Amino acid sequence: MDAQTRGVLFDVDGTLIDSSYFHALAWWEAFRQFEHKVPMSAIHRAVGMGGDKLIAHLLGEDRDESEDAELKATHGAVFGTYWPSLVAFDGARGLVRKCAEAGLAVVLASSARERELRVLRRALDADDAITAATSSSDAEESKPAPDILVAALEAGDLRAEDVVYVGDSVWDVYAASKLDIPTIAVTCGGTSEAELKEAGAAEVYTGPDKLLEAFATSLLGQLAAG
Incomplete structure (x- = not known):
């Protein structure tokens, strides 16, 4: 099999870009404006879900859905x-x-809006190495549903059995597991190693720098080596 048919799907927020706590603060402020008292800690643990599911998760199914x-x-x-x-x-x-x-195809499996994705890509500054990217418009259902990963596979012309996913939240791990894609998790988004491993992560590193240092012996290195 040609190595280029193998690839890596990257979550972006909290995995490559330091944004998880900004998302938590933004949700906290949004809830506050609508007079919902939701602890910041609870919000942070839900970051990584799609916005629709995060709201339902934190406010409950009996909420006023007209506010969503x-x-x-x-x-x-x-x-x-x-x-x-x-x-x-x-x-x-x-x-x-x-x-x-x-030799791996690199696909950003992002659920960010198009304009926001451009900001994230500018912060990453690695467009020359990126094969394809997704945005929120590419998925009908948000994480932990696997839709965005399915879209990322299609965007990169890849198969689930030929990729590894890199993410930072339990919701990333849950989404990938639905497609039998192994997840390398990083704790820099704020989720602990224990939680990520319990969710099913195959490997856990503190951040992209440590994964880069261990590249040769990681799942990424093994995938690249064939």
Whole structure:
């Protein structure tokens, strides 16, 4: 099998870009504006879900669903104020480029809106190594459903059995497991190693820099070696 038919799918928020806590703060502010008192810790643990599922998860199925669209819009508006502060994690750029140099197709499996994705890609600054990318418009159902990963596979012309997924939340691991894709998890998004392993992560590193250091012996290195 040609190595280029193998690939890596990357979650972006909290995995390559240091944005998870900005998302938590933006959701907290959105809920606050609608007079919902939701602890920041609970919000952070739900970050990684799609916005629709995050709202249902935190406010319950008996909530006033007519607020959902405005809550998501408010979150997006508040999060947008943090765009200038978004930076890539140490090693993120190098990891993406290392994967490409090793012959792996690199696909950003992002659920961000198109405009937001452009901001994230600018912060990552590795477009020369990226094969394809997805956005929220590519998935009918959000994580932990696997739709965005299915879209990423299609975008990269890849098969589930030929890829590894790199993510930072239990929702990433759950989504990938539905397609039998092994997940390499990183704790830099704020989720502990124990939680990620319990969810089913095959490997866990503290961040992209440590995964890059261990590339040769990681699942990524094994995949590239065939």
